[in-house]
Amino acid sequence: MEKDIEFLEKVSELFLENGAKSLTMDDxxxxxKISKKTLYQMYKNKESLLEEVLAYNLEIVISKMRNLDETIENAVERMLARDKGMVRASETNNSLMLRQLIKxxxxIFNxxxxxxxxxxSEILIHNIERGRKQGLYREDFxxxxxxxLFFQLTMTYDNSPFLDTTNISRTQYHQESLNLYMNAITSEAGKEVMKKIKQNKS
Structure with missing residues (x-):
């Protein structure tokens, strides 16, 4: 199993560096340092390997998010928590791999x-349910x-025809998207928690 994980991590790096289309099975x-025959015994084509690489990386991101959801009790604090793994995952969205994947x-991408x-959505709904019990989120949505809506908003940085990405960085866009979402769902008590978190960061 460890060998499989090491293999998928190495292939993930190759796809990120070279692109989903550009990287070949020969590469x-x-x-x-394995034979093509061995590689094709493991995966019938590049598409099946690409699918497994994507599934593996998505599970890592989802696992990190679930872990945060379980370890941070306050629902607002959990949503505003900064996680290096999640930030890194977000930054790799602007990669050659993603652009070639979409094109x-x-x-596979969809x-x-x-x-x-x-x-x-499951993680966010769980967070909303917890936040409502804590009196931090509104009940009327x-x-x-x-x-x-939050997922749709956060995923439009690369392909929106209305967004000039030369004037807004990915980090700024994601932060403002989160602020928009949080301001839409929080109660007055939740907004007070947000205010305190921002004051502590500044």
Missing amino acids: IAREL YYPQ KHMLYFSEKL DAHLYSK
């Missing part, structure tokens, strides 16, 4: 983004719909 076999493998949206 992978050469870089990992050349849209079905399949995995749909899966990610479902898992993220649809938790499922708002979780989807």
Whole structure:
């Protein structure tokens, strides 16, 4: 199992460095010092390998988010928590791999983004339920719909025709998206928690 994880991590790095389309099975076999025959015994084609790499990386992100959800009791604090792994995952969105994935493998990309949206939605809904019990979130909104709206908003940085990414960085966009979402769902008590967190950071 450890060997499988090490293999997927190395292949993930190769895809990130070279792009989903540019990287070939020949390149992978050469870089990992295995024969092409062995590689094709493991995966029938590059698409099946790419799918497993994406699934592996999504599970890491989802696991980190679930862990934060369980270890930080206050629902507002959990949403505003900064996690290095999540930041890194966000930054790799602006990679050659993602651009080529959208252009050349849209079905694979859409399949995995749909899966990610479902898992993220579950985590956000759990957070909303906890925040409502704590009196930090409003009761008068649809938790499922708002979780989807938040995902939609955060995923539009790369492909929105209305956003000039030369004037706003990815980090700033994601921070403002989170602020918009949090201001929309928090009660007055929740807004006070947000204010204290921002004061402590400054």
